[in-house]
Amino acid sequence: MADREDTPVKxxxxxxxxxxxxxxxxxxxITELDDHLPHSKSTIHSHLETLEQLGFVVRxxxxxxxxxxxxxxxxxxxxxxxxxxxxxxxxRQLATASGLVASLVVIERQRGICLYxxxxxxxxxSFGDPGEILPLHCTAPGKALLxxxxxxxxxxxIDDHGLREYxxxxxxxxxxxxxxxxxxxxxxxxxxxxxxxxxxxxxxxAVEGKTGSPAGAISVRSPTDxxxxxRFQQDIPGLVISSANRLRKALRSER
Amino acid sequence: MADREDTPVKxxxxxxxxxxxxxxxxxxxITELDDHLPHSKSTIHSHLETLEQLGFVVRxxxxxxxxxxxxxxxxxxxxxxxxxxxxxxxxRQLATASGLVASLVVIERQRGICLYxxxxxxxxxSFGDPGEILPLHCTAPGKALLxxxxxxxxxxxIDDHGLREYxxxxxxxxxxxxxxxxxxxxxxxxxxxxxxxxxxxxxxxAVEGKTGSPAGAISVRSPTDxxxxxRFQQDIPGLVISSANRLRKALRSER
DNA sequence: AAGAAGTATTCCCTCATTCCGAAAAACCCA
DNA sequence: TGGGTTTTTCGGAATGAGGGAATACTTCTT
Numbered sequence: 001m002a003d004r005e006d007t008p009v010k011x012x013x014x015x016x017x018x019x020x021x022x023x024x025x026x027x028x029x030i031t032e033l034d035d036h037l038p039h040s041k042s043t044i045h046s047h048l049e050t051l052e053q054l055g056f057v058v059r060x061x062x063x064x065x066x067x068x069x070x071x072x073x074x075x076x077x078x079x080x081x082x083x084x085x086x087x088x089x090x091x092r093q094l095a096t097a098s099g100l101v102a103s104l105v106v107i108e109r110q111r112g113i114c115l116y117x118x119x120x121x122x123x124x125x126s127f128g129d130p131g132e133i134l135p136l137h138c139t140a141p142g143k144a145l146l147x148x149x150x151x152x153x154x155x156x157x158i159d160d161h162g163l164r165e166y167x168x169x170x171x172x173x174x175x176x177x178x179x180x181x182x183x184x185x186x187x188x189x190x191x192x193x194x195x196x197x198x199x200x201x202x203x204x205x206a207v208e209g210k211t212g213s214p215a216g217a218i219s220v221r222s223p224t225d226x227x228x229x230x231r232f233q234q235d236i237p238g239l240v241i242s243s244a245n246r247l248r249k250a251l252r253s254e255r
Numbered sequence: 256m257a258d259r260e261d262t263p264v265k266x267x268x269x270x271x272x273x274x275x276x277x278x279x280x281x282x283x284x285i286t287e288l289d290d291h292l293p294h295s296k297s298t299i300h301s302h303l304e305t306l307e308q309l310g311f312v313v314r315x316x317x318x319x320x321x322x323x324x325x326x327x328x329x330x331x332x333x334x335x336x337x338x339x340x341x342x343x344x345x346x347r348q349l350a351t352a353s354g355l356v357a358s359l360v361v362i363e364r365q366r367g368i369c370l371y372x373x374x375x376x377x378x379x380x381s382f383g384d385p386g387e388i389l390p391l392h393c394t395a396p397g398k399a400l401l402x403x404x405x406x407x408x409x410x411x412x413i414d415d416h417g418l419r420e421y422x423x424x425x426x427x428x429x430x431x432x433x434x435x436x437x438x439x440x441x442x443x444x445x446x447x448x449x450x451x452x453x454x455x456x457x458x459x460x461a462v463e464g465k466t467g468s469p470a471g472a473i474s475v476r477s478p479t480d481x482x483x484x485x486r487f488q489q490d491i492p493g494l495v496i497s498s499a500n501r502l503r504k505a506l507r508s509e510r
Numbered sequence: 511a512a513g514a515a516g517t518a519t520t521c522c523c524t525c526a527t528t529c530c531g532a533a534a535a536a537c538c539c540a
Numbered sequence: 541t542g543g544g545t546t547t548t549t550c551g552g553a554a555t556g557a558g559g560g561a562a563t564a565c566t567t568c569t570t
Contacts, residue, residue, distance in 0.1 A: 008301035011266035016309045046263035053262050054271045068368045071329025071386035077321045113323045131326035295559045
């Protein structure tokens with residue numbers, strides 16, 4: 001976003017900029033896009049027509065929008081993850097057992113990305129849509145993933161993204177984070193105490209891939225009142241850990 | 256696929272071709288892509304580098320793949336549909352009540368596209384991933400959608416896509432399809448009797464949008480042995496119809 | 511340890527193409 | 541029907557996309 005891209009193929013970058021603008025505006029006409037983009041109307045028109053022919057954009061009269069083709073391709077990208085198939089049933093089971101919202105999170109392009117979310121009985125409406133991006137330093141699955149990564153990779157992620165403060169509980173110093181990661185590493189489980197959003201706590205455990213880099217993390221999350229005391233310290237962590245163990249086993253047997 | 260596109264912006268079309276090749280190959284190196292595409296290695300290299308910088312492609316050493324960014328964008332595209340949020344809870348409920356696989360399907364770019372799928376107790380492993388494309392003329396949700404569309408739109412869809420024969424039960428004549436659509440229209444429910452896949456039956460009902468064009472369809476699907484007799488004729492259709500009714504009501508109240 | 515084989519990346523040159531501005535066409539509202 | 545708004549088309553000029561060959565890099569082999 002901040003970086004001025006220097007891509008070899010400029011026209012593709014322009015098309016991408018158009019798509020990005022469509023995402024921000026949800027739905028837009030050419031003139032609206034003209035205000036948000038450093039290009040002439042005729043240029044925008046060309047790119048929109050191209051993207052429409054290619055199936056990435058749909059138009060309803062004069063309202064252009066991104067198409068569900070992204071969902072289709074995204075689905076393929078998701079199915080590539082060996083963790084996905086076994087992870088889904090595990091997450092579902094975890095959601096049922098805990099009654100909370102359970103998610104499967106992986107790391108890609110230095111970001112935590114939610115692959116799947118299941119909701120238990122008492123979970124409120126959804127957060128954590130597939131594809132949603134989670135910060136790594138202040139969420140349970142994010143920290144769980146960082147804890148099993150090679151230190152130099154953690155370094156470059158923190159260097160690139162910093163430690164943005166979302167709430168007063170967010171760990172914003174590298175030292176504090178490192179200490180916490182140590183703790184997570186030795187205990188095999190990560191906690192989030194309203195470090196990202198007020199009144200949301202989370203618990204997560206990472207599952208290692210074969211390469212040494214993490215394959216993903218399994219997590220639950222809920223408002224603070226349902227996540228405190230023994231439940232937060234022992235019961236739910238127990239469920240998460242055994243889920244992660246089953247997932248590890250499933251991954252091993254599969255390959 | 257069949258039509259040779261003549262897009263105003265050629266470079267974007269080239270990038271799209273690269274992405275499509277990556278989808279087919281799951282994961283590919285530049286040389287592999289070179290075999291599948293009518294471009295030089297240096298061109299492919301440029302496009303991959305561009306797409307990587309833009310976040311649409313990730314590379315692991317020399318293996319390039321499409322990224323989860325598509326999932327992220329697809330999620331936005333999906334949330335745009337007013338049907339989606341209320342549809343999800345309805346589909347879930349339907350899956351639980353019927354014990355079968357239930358889906359929410361919309362029409363976009365003349366295609367049926369699955370927005371969401373929930374599985375009941377006795378449903379086998381998944382089909383109907385979000386983003387998956389369904390043929391319109393030989394699936395329950397597809398026919399339900401066609402039945403509530405303006406006839407001229409049905410015409411152009413059939414003209415463009417034909418009536419491909421998937422099984423011996425597929426309706427391949429326009430007359431037979433029209434008759435069936437009439438029936439669906441009057442009964443408010445659509446059936447699929449192994450017209451797409453062997454041993455898969457489906458039942459669906461469409462939900463109208465405000466514009467006269469359909470908003471989407473809600474459907475269940477299962478192997479033939481669990482979908483026959485009174486269950487297929489009455490019980491399940493009843494569940495589907497009342498689900499659709501609740502969904503209509505939810506849509507109206509929302510807007 | 512060094513060469514061989516395969517791969518990615520860079521370089522340069524040329525022609526096609528992107529992009530803009532302006533003009534034309536389509537559309538919407540009275 | 542006509543003015544204001546928006547989209548679409550058009551032509552020309554600068555640029556950048558694309559191919560081919562040379563180079564750098566990895567990995568495998570011997």
